[in-house]
Amino acid sequence: SSIEKQLQAAITGGSRAGSLSRDAFRQAVGNTLERRLFYIPSFKIYRGVAGLYDYGPPGCAVKANVLAFWRQHFVLEENMLEVDCPCVTPEVVLKASGHVDKFTDLMVKDEKTGTCYRADHLLKDFCKDKLEKDLSMPAEKAAELKNILAVLDEFSAEELGAKIKEYGITAPETKNPLSDPYPFNLMFQTSIGPSGLISGFMRPETAQGIFVNFKDLYYFNGNKLPFAAAQIGQAFRNEISPRQGLLRVREFTLAEIEHFVDPEDKSHPKFIDVAHLEFLMFPRKEQTSGQSAKRMCIGDAVSEGIVNNQTLGYFIARVYLFLTQLGIDKERLRFRQHLANEMAHYAADCWDAEIECSYGWIECVGIADRSAYDLRAHSEKSGVSLVAQEKFSEPKEVEKLVIAPTKKELGLAFKANQKNVLEALEAMDEKEAMEMKSALESQGEVEFHVCTLGKAVTIKKNMVTISKETKKEYQRVFTPSVIEPSFGIGRIIYCLYEHSFYTRPSKAGDEQLNVFRFPSLVAPIKCTVFPLVQNQQYEQIAKQISLSLTAAGISHKIDITGTSIGKRYARTDELGVPLAITVDSTSSVTIRERDSKDQIRVSIEAVASVVKEVTDGSSTWTDVMWRFPTHTNASTDE
């Protein structure tokens, strides 16, 4: 459609005209979504709260369908252990995970009114605005601003503050001066219990609920690795100033997987099933060298070491299948690798599934190899050891270095310093120890530097015994690595709305009609049933068909309003309903497909099974078009 073409132009061109049509497209989608109650600004009658939205009836159905497919595609097909933990979380857990200290954004305050802003947003807006409007800007200055936009995310509070001062940025509404930037924790805080003594937060992610349960889940899985746990649930971020509508909200549904794996073996038995898949990838190298995303085969990406390991690659591919089966356009989906400075220090590798919409490329799924960080952090803080064991099929003979200082001799020789010498001896690595051993054997004594004393001492043969002993080991104990695909369900759904939306002229050509081309999988209902005219006979047949649809498990609705059939089709297209059944005789009915507007004539007995096979994917519309007569009576369409 023309709006789509405009959008495409806007996205590829990035011109000012482009950004206007991008806004127009966004507005067209948004209006339709809000008018048909896909979403509703929460607490609207009280003028709402920024960043909080309700799902209305069709939005709620789409969300339920997306979550059901997620469960099917990930939890059931991969035998994951699903858990469901509370949102209210005591401080100690989020202290261990690092959220209490680090889950912050930098904020500035209007020094007179106290209004708060995200510091990076103000700087970003300033640079963008300047670049767009100040056409006489020297090239050098423009390059400086562009560079700031590129590295903005890395700025410290001091750097941000310095730039805000340097450019004289003030509060947007009042032009008042701004405070220095300071960190604001994004968690909603509360207290648990009546005493006010237990501090708690609304969880910012669902992952921690899984980590703290690792021990039980590992046991439930028969003490075997790898296994994955999954959780779907609400998460909360008290954004400083939410923008970007449904994309940046203060409460949202996350679906997270924590796949626990032996750090020494991150292969995946089912990787072979997906290795052939090709899609847009945007590796680190291409980003830093100014190239664009490129089509790659995931098998190659793993074998060439671009993606760190098979398990990570497997999940990237599974996410690709998940999103495209939902209806995300594969040309507007890419997997972008985190740059080294974007990743947490402990992460082994991280890729974001980014979906392009009118707001640009949006991170919708993060797929990170977080190594052993989280389990180690909770082990340490809780004192409960969160580890796995690999039992050897037969005991392994392991050579171990044994350093046995003779305390009596050390005491006589070093008096008050004996403890420092003893610890230094025991701390020797294998190379040092074996050198000392041979030196003692050949020379009887050796000079030895003791860091904690800041000087060398003389070690004699009788002061320490160094040997290698062979020991039997029955198992290996280790902290598992975790690979975490984390899905922002609301963002995926919003992008899906944009990718599914198009307009087409009405038959009379006097208005543009809105359509969502949802796959049946996500459509809020699968079909509607329309008696062509208001008469009892047709309504009776509509009810009979409704019963057979219910028996076949197909969600549907009867529309018996007297509105023209064309208007009723338009209404159901706007909700993205794939099929419409029109009762126009007492023996057979027509089935109309939403996007082609093609109609076939089917007997009343067959209608439910035809709808079922098309909507459950066992037949395509083209398949059934071959089998049934086409219906072309203009009276039943627009």
Next chain:
Amino acid sequence: SSIEKQLQAAITGGSRAGSLSRDAFRQAVGNTLERRLFYIPSFKIYRGVAGLYDYGPPGCAVKANVLAFWRQHFVLEENMLEVDCPCVTPEVVLKASGHVDKFTDLMVKDEKTGTCYRADHLLKDFCKDKLEKDLSMPAEKAAELKNILAVLDEFSAEELGAKIKEYGITAPETKNPLSDPYPFNLMFQTSIGPSGLISGFMRPETAQGIFVNFKDLYYFNGNKLPFAAAQIGQAFRNEISPRQGLLRVREFTLAEIEHFVDPEDKSHPKFIDVAHLEFLMFPRKEQTSGQSAKRMCIGDAVSEGIVNNQTLGYFIARVYLFLTQLGIDKERLRFRQHLANEMAHYAADCWDAEIECSYGWIECVGIADRSAYDLRAHSEKSGVSLVAQEKFSEPKEVEKLVIAPTKKELGLAFKANQKNVLEALEAMDEKEAMEMKSALESQGEVEFHVCTLGKAVTIKKNMVTISKETKKEYQRVFTPSVIEPSFGIGRIIYCLYEHSFYTRPSKAGDEQLNVFRFPSLVAPIKCTVFPLVQNQQYEQIAKQISLSLTAAGISHKIDITGTSIGKRYARTDELGVPLAITVDSTSSVTIRERDSKDQIRVSIEAVASVVKEVTDGSSTWTDVMWRFPTHTNASTDE
């Protein structure tokens, strides 16, 4: 089983011995649930937080099944409008609903340590303990304590405080004196946005999200009544001191329905479909006269006026069907009507579905006719009118009283008092006004008492015109009544666990084995597949069967551990899995039913379809027992 019989005895008897075996039963269920990860105390490695629990993998699956059935049984079958609103709620909404002022429990504090207790719990514990232990108590005293237990819920802060003082009740652990009782608000408080200026709470129920959306939902429904909206989601109550394990928690899943209906017509078109259903009801009269619950037909209960209206009756019956289909024992389910003093002043009628478990009769679903209270409260607070219109098919002629005072004459006669007289005249009801009219016509003047002046004045004929005029009305505008069935999903699930649990001796008779007799509908998985011995051929067949089960949409698990088949059966019985397939040959397999332990032999090709028809309810186990040979080889069972 014997434990069940003991429980039965405990419940009916209520003796001390009984209460012991009740505890033993509860412990047996609880141990099994916790060991098999149906639930996990949240944040266990950090010693947990009272009142917060996770659902582990089987619990999560049971919950998902219960919610899916709820959606099927209520939302889809009744075409309800489902919505999904945030948990974070601004104060203004909960101020309007009354939660900010009234959602409290009375609390007392240990005056030295600051530990908090629910005042009513302490008084209840004191009375129970005394009644149980002080066997020499005079009858009069015992009656007094029993009376307190009966009316405890009605006590004001002052009454509770007086009793606590009178009986010398102290803090349970320290024996320190207690503070006076004071109200503690049970909502988790937080603040929204960075300024700290917008106060918010975690919602204590999901209903308010529906009420504030009434206008949009009514429009979505074509401005027609009745219709119902529904919501499933988390709700939060910051309990003072949670007790009763999984029954009183600080965060829980609610499923709520708000059925909006014309207050002048609460009939229900589908009531006739359920009117014949009979179940235990406990009307107000039976409660106050000391009788017990009795089996009643819901049709009679409505026609006799025991249940206020058809819609309320319809939902009571639908809740009965919902709970019993989940596996709740109908002998331990009753519908108890709220006593007049239990109900909110605005409520027309209210019934709780109570389920009996080891903690006694537990309120699991509340079904209330809340009249127009909530919509009126939000209309008033928000200034947005939340009403419905009934358009008349033709305009109605309505006779209206018109009182038209003549201001000039009133001014002349009453000077400074004219406003009081004028208002008093206008405020007359129809009867008063018509009496004045005829008095003025016959006598020319009349004495008229003006409250605000505290005296009578003389009204003359020229001071007021009273008449009746006929007006045309085109519609009626009114605030709908709402009938609210509200489901505590966690409580229902816990009661379901207790009603499904039983034990039976192992084959060797040396231990008791645990079984959950879940219906297939709620069982965490529908079947398990066991290769009888560890060999590649059998494992291959197990995988082939697994694929055919997946294709048929049946959740299942393969257990290839080398454990004895008896142990594996016991393991799967303990998770409540209805069927087990044992691969013991290369051509056919056995299917074993959990409760009867009967086995049949079925060909590998037929196995998935047999499992499907039994688990989706299209056949019973008895049906298929007739069609397939029984398998009796002892080697494959315990």
